[in-house]
Amino acid sequence: MADTTPKPATRAPNRHLPATVWGLGFVSLFMDVSSEMIHSLLPVFLVTTLHASAMTIGLIEGLGEGVALLMKTVSGVWSDRMGG
Numbered sequence: 001m002a003d004t005t006p007k008p009a010t011r012a013p014n015r016h017l018p019a020t021v022w023g024l025g026f027v028s029l030f031m032d033v034s035s036e037m038i039h040s041l042l043p044v045f046l047v048t049t050l051h052a053s054a055m056t057i058g059l060i061e062g063l064g065e066g067v068a069l070l071m072k073t074v075s076g077v078w079s080d081r082m083g084g
Helices: 018-046 055-083
Strands: none
Touching: 018 055
């Protein structure tokens, strides 16, 4: 009769990440946090300081989203042609 008892999972060896990986990770984290903070405060700044209308804010946001979508499309096509 075969032994059917489950065996304990083997753990991977403890591998430490280099300090540069940790540093780049924290830089990326802080850049993401700061950009999200600015992105959420931009409409408030536009309305209170520059007295922008809701239509102006909508146009700015729409233009930003459109440019981002266009660049994703262009870079995807370019990457496919380059073989990446």
